[in-house]
Amino acid sequence: MRKPPPKLDAVDRQIINALQEGFPLSPRPYAEAAARLGLSENSLIARLAMLRDGGAITRFGPFFDAAAMGGAFCLCAMAVPAAQFDAVAAKVNAHSEVAHNYERAHQLNMWFVLATETAEEIEAAACAIEADTGLSVLRFPKEEEFFIGFRVVA
Known part of the structure; x- marks a missing residue:
């Protein structure tokens, strides 16, 4: 049985919107992304897990343009x-x-x-x-x- 859609708070919305614009390529990307959002690294990771587990997002990861890479x-x-x-x-x-x-x-x-x-x-x-x-x-x-x-x- 499918879960009902989760209730998103303002921080959840900010995370979803901000991370669609890009994710840092750095030694600590979650810490850098979290700092930009005014969150701790652990808080961002926990919220992403809750968003995924609750069904608000289906995955969190890179989107590769297969055609641009020859695929x-x-x-x-x-x-x-x-x-x-x-x-x-x-x-x-x-x-x-x-x-x-x-x-x-x-x-x-x-x-x-x-x-x-x-x-x-x-x-x-x-x-x-x-x-x-x-x-x-x-x-x-x-x-x-x-x-x-x-x-x-x-």
């Missing part, structure tokens, strides 16, 4: 029976090629991105997910790139 990526969608959603999500997310995965209120209710070193590996990963789940994976290769900023407001 490939593809937006994918699946129609997953509601009763199987969590189990299917776990199977999909177990594949290292899955960059992120979101639930949508639509017949195609699971959307995720595959990122691989080659275009051929996209097809192999999608086929592996189909074999693991018994469900079809629709592939939507990128035709044009858009950047949509995301901000959490009060």
Whole structure:
């Protein structure tokens, strides 16, 4: 059973918004990021864990532009029976090629991105997910790139 969305306080919103703009590349990146936010390093790490564990964020880590590095990526969608959603999500997310995965209120209710070193590996990963789940994976290769900023407001 899915958890209800967490309640975010002003500090949680500040963290989510600030860290989308970049993360320091330094010997102590969490300490540096925390200082910019007026927090201690341990407090920032604990809050990130709470945000992840509570479902406000699905992961915390770098986003690599696979195409810019010579790789490939593809937006994918699946129609997953509601009763199987969590189990299917776990199977999909177990594949290292899955960059992120979101639930949508639509017949195609699971959307995720595959990122691989080659275009051929996209097809192999999608086929592996189909074999693991018994469900079809629709592939939507990128035709044009858009950047949509995301901000959490009060």
